Amino acid sequence: MNIVVCLKQVPGTTEVKIDPQTNTLIRQGIENIINPFDTYAIEEGVRLKEKDGGKVTVITMGPSQAEAALRESISLGADEAVLLSDNAFRGADTRATAFTLSCAVKKLDNYDLIICGRQTIDGDTGQVGPELAEMLDVPFVAYVSRIEDIKDGYLRVKRMVEEGHEILETTLPAVITVAKEINVPRLPSLRGITKSKSAKIDTWGIQELSVDESMVGLPGSSTQVIKIFFPQRVHQAEILEGNVENQVDTLIDRLKNAGLC
Amino acid sequence: MDYFFDEQQKTIRDLARRIAEERILPVRAELDEKEEFPWDIVKDLAAADMFRVFVPEEYEGLGGGCLELCLVVEELSRVCSGVAVTYAASALGCMTLMEYGTDEQKKKFLPDIASGKKLTAFAITEPTAGSDAGNIKTTAEKVEGGYLLNGTKQFITNGGEAEIYTAIALTDKSKGARGASAIIVEKDTPGFTFGKKEKKLGIRTSATRELVFKNCLVPEENLLGKPGLGFIQAMRLFDRSRPGIGAQAVGLAQGALEAATDYAQQRVQFDQPLITMPVVQNMLADMDIQVEAARALVYSAARYVDSGAKNVTEESAMAKVFASDAAMKVTVDAVQICGGSGYMRDYPVEKMMRDAKILQIYEGTNQILRHAIAINLRKRKARTA
Numbered sequence: 001m002n003i004v005v006c007l008k009q010v011p012g013t014t015e016v017k018i019d020p021q022t023n024t025l026i027r028q029g030i031e032n033i034i035n036p037f038d039t040y041a042i043e044e045g046v047r048l049k050e051k052d053g054g055k056v057t058v059i060t061m062g063p064s065q066a067e068a069a070l071r072e073s074i075s076l077g078a079d080e081a082v083l084l085s086d087n088a089f090r091g092a093d094t095r096a097t098a099f100t101l102s103c104a105v106k107k108l109d110n111y112d113l114i115i116c117g118r119q120t121i122d123g124d125t126g127q128v129g130p131e132l133a134e135m136l137d138v139p140f141v142a143y144v145s146r147i148e149d150i151k152d153g154y155l156r157v158k159r160m161v162e163e164g165h166e167i168l169e170t171t172l173p174a175v176i177t178v179a180k181e182i183n184v185p186r187l188p189s190l191r192g193i194t195k196s197k198s199a200k201i202d203t204w205g206i207q208e209l210s211v212d213e214s215m216v217g218l219p220g221s222s223t224q225v226i227k228i229f230f231p232q233r234v235h236q237a238e239i240l241e242g243n244v245e246n247q248v249d250t251l252i253d254r255l256k257n258a259g260l261c
Numbered sequence: 262m263d264y265f266f267d268e269q270q271k272t273i274r275d276l277a278r279r280i281a282e283e284r285i286l287p288v289r290a291e292l293d294e295k296e297e298f299p300w301d302i303v304k305d306l307a308a309a310d311m312f313r314v315f316v317p318e319e320y321e322g323l324g325g326g327c328l329e330l331c332l333v334v335e336e337l338s339r340v341c342s343g344v345a346v347t348y349a350a351s352a353l354g355c356m357t358l359m360e361y362g363t364d365e366q367k368k369k370f371l372p373d374i375a376s377g378k379k380l381t382a383f384a385i386t387e388p389t390a391g392s393d394a395g396n397i398k399t400t401a402e403k404v405e406g407g408y409l410l411n412g413t414k415q416f417i418t419n420g421g422e423a424e425i426y427t428a429i430a431l432t433d434k435s436k437g438a439r440g441a442s443a444i445i446v447e448k449d450t451p452g453f454t455f456g457k458k459e460k461k462l463g464i465r466t467s468a469t470r471e472l473v474f475k476n477c478l479v480p481e482e483n484l485l486g487k488p489g490l491g492f493i494q495a496m497r498l499f500d501r502s503r504p505g506i507g508a509q510a511v512g513l514a515q516g517a518l519e520a521a522t523d524y525a526q527q528r529v530q531f532d533q534p535l536i537t538m539p540v541v542q543n544m545l546a547d548m549d550i551q552v553e554a555a556r557a558l559v560y561s562a563a564r565y566v567d568s569g570a571k572n573v574t575e576e577s578a579m580a581k582v583f584a585s586d587a588a589m590k591v592t593v594d595a596v597q598i599c600g601g602s603g604y605m606r607d608y609p610v611e612k613m614m615r616d617a618k619i620l621q622i623y624e625g626t627n628q629i630l631r632h633a634i635a636i637n638l639r640k641r642k643a644r645t646a
Contacts, residue, residue, distance in 0.1 A: 189309050189310040
């Protein structure tokens, strides 16, 4: 079984600051980690490999320092890693990201299952997984909480839905996103860490992927972040005076004026 | 302080710390309360290759020495000394094999020990043989097909949980300690059963149990080294393992120091945090000094052991005695700083104080080790006289 795991390196905190000039995250001084949801994807891929054989390839798109996330994945049991890094990839939204990942997966040629985390903790969109499936034109299942059965060309999974679970069957290849209920990710091993330090990691840019600049990064994005801001929290309280009837009338007037009724 | 570790040593230390914080910390109070053997954590340690650290590379280990072992033990003990001793005892239980075993014996046992599939234990103590370790009564009579073991071992760490035991028994009763030999006994050998499981003051997640041998036939090929050298092998083993107990003490004391510092920073009395009060500052500073001095001595002793030095009795005894006395004092003071809260089981320091006491007792009481140090002093004096 050839398994591909897509992951993202994210800031290891939820208290990020935003540069008001560029509307981008200030990454200086913040430790980067593998997106926590993606660690379940890596673990599931490695478990499938340990059970049935095959290999796990991890892919990430990001700046050169994202290589650290790939090396960590290798210390956790992944076999191969590809870094998608190119100035042309900058400013990508989920669509451009999914497109770039899809080109990389096609270049890998032979895969049975792609596993992604359900969403990232920085962007929180949860869109890259399904978009990737769409671009590869393969089936997609989200929020998988258990892989019930997997064999040549066939996958049976349990997925979480709002009020319970669904059991779904699909053909392979396919893309799934996994929920944290699926496993408990392992810690790295000493031998894994040693291996990861010397592992060869390929870096692919637009040339290696044979894609046009207009398809990736900011030009290839359908959406663009215009502004990022923290919502202003304004707490105001007012005690209405008068008897109950007056208070009700005043309240209704206020609500009407505020356009709330 | 920077002790100038190499990359591999730093990797070992950092990963051990991560396991301690992510896997042990959330369950340590429960493990202590229920006195349950920490099998889940043993599995985590195994998966992280921690049992490979002290095994030579040719037997699927990572080829680390006493210092690497100390780094793991210290980090585990910083969070839970009971887990730390479980791990350390598995190193102790195979050190005689690593030092005196034949290639065949090592090939048979070490790979499963390195992978963490099998835990080990070392068994010398008996009801009549504590500090007087030469006074053991367990016999290993040479018979056709091997050695017939009879006797009882007491207070054996990892007893009942380990698969591989190194026992010291008399192959020649008439010679006393000079007739003792080291023999490997596997769990499930007929005639080998487990007696009382001890209820302890501290390190309660670790298993401490009696081993009972009744006409237990062990194959001849399980004898380690030459017959009659068991007592000397055991004494040599402890000389090399004692820095590990020192590391356990350093980790434990470090954990207590951190807990007391956190508390002193948060706790406000008379409108000021405790840590701003000179009387508390003095206590914390003394604790810090003790911990760092103990750490420096333990690392030095461990490095001395790893250097291949012939006689390390004095140095390793010093490291164990100093560090364990420091751990006792530091944990008592940590409870004192945390006051009424520190005495309660909701806070970790009372457990640390209970855990510390054994460090002054096992692998040679601090009294018997001071005696050993004094003997060396007299020998040196005699040589220079």
